[in-house]
Amino acid sequence: MYFNAIILPAAGALISTIRRRAYHTIVNSSWLAEKLANSNEKNLRILHASREGCQDYAEKHIPKSVCFDLKRSQNQNSAYNFMLPESDFFSKYVGNELGIAADDHLVVYDSGTNAPSLELAARVWFTFRYFGHKSVSVLNGGLLNWMKEQNPVTTDQPEVEKRHYTCREQRRLVVTYEEILKNLDEEDQQIIDCRAPNLFRGDTAMSGLSGHIPGAINVPLMRLVDPDSKLILDKDKLISIFEKAGSVICSCNSGIQACGILLILSILGKKDMQLYDGSWTEWSQRADPDNVEVD
Template sequence: MTTSDPRLLVSTEWLAAHLGAPDMRVLDASWHMPATGRDAYAEFRERHIPGARFFDIDEISDDQSDLPHMAPPVEKFISRMRALGIGDGHRIVIYDSAGLFSAARVWWLFRLFGKTDVAVLDGGLPKWIADGHPVEDGAPILRDRHFTARRHASLVRDVTQVAASAKLGDAQIVDARSPARFRGEEPEPRPGLRSGHIPGAKNVHYSTLLNEDGTMKEPEELRRIFTEAGVDLTKPVITSCGSGITAAVLSLALEQIGHRRHSLYDGSWTEWGSYPDLAVEQG
């Protein structure tokens, strides 16, 4: 293990040793920014960890929302997990094709719906391949399983709650976007959004929490990065980013260092930056 808590992050060696266990389920949660033009599912069909199922972040979402990939209603999440053959009592390991990027979002979704026996593959598919482990193509044959879930509202925040926290200071808002986007020095990738950040927010670019091979840094280093960014780790934290994907990398890192009082702003900057009556800071 390269990390302190195997319930959160598992190594490629650990997964290879447990891959054939009947209670193990592996999910490919790869997702790409729309501008990349990449098709995550097509790439999954070409190459994935043996037995993995594809978790479609954009489809398994709230289709009543105009915002991208918002957390789905609990009934939809249950339906999709059953169809993927994910059942009660399964251990779940999630990975993505970037290393550690969108997998954390799906880890957070499972946590949101009350599932704690869920881990992220440290370093994802790139490290799995680099370490000499096999891949396969095609798609698995799936069989429905019984899956129950209950939404834990404490793990998610909406725009009204975030606005109140920004005003009252009862929780720290930590933004995972790049420093240039956070400061408002470069335009947002989504059209129509203002540039800048939520007033009072701190900036911890998600990539600073990762090693060059896509694995997460050691807990002591994670703690130092948050602290040097001005985050008081004795207080609650609300994580944010562009659209709720990389905010979950911060959430995973906070969990890894034992900080349990964190929630995720699901609408993130896509929502905040589109409201002209919400204050924006730059610089």
């Protein structure tokens, strides 16, 4: 099934909600440039979201940023790549290696190495939210838009001072394979699959079986970001897509792109939403073929 208009509260209510929350969840390049120039911003931490290895960070990054390596921070005991880490590992990684404390305001930006210049930053945003970090923002347009607006980049890497970080897991934000199976029978929640249409239809297989979870709706993340500016579509367009209320589970291939949908729903004031972290990587390897649909 493909989207026309789905899942959010009435448009009138959303507009006021967007105005209240957009400052915190999404920030723009001019806002960040001003904050960087202000020496009083002691608790501001900027994170460069990198898929693996931080090579893109070494080549260029926003001044004063540190690199958050998604591969480095993944769950080391999971059979699947990029799963949410265990809390003990995460607290040591962000505290000791990145110098982050729980009361810092984090601004995460996408490196631009993965279209649509949102998914990596959104994954980092969601990970911190999962571990109870209250103040996390995403830079709209990521590094590509930052440079397009003539803001500086550097190869200098700031010194990191080790800090104590305490995790407070929000397990309600994530659903398991077993909970998805249960939902197939009860149909309490709508599953949004944000992979490319060819993957959703089953034309192409990336792992295991091809197709999608029964009853899922395809809302490709790439269609929610302007291909030229790399900015998230304006709120009126987003409202027109997500205009009906409902409880949502977001899925993709490995739990990364789905966080982009969760970020956008959060901007629009949506609260009743969860991530299927295993996503298609897990489903395609564990599900019975009868629980896979192709179009």
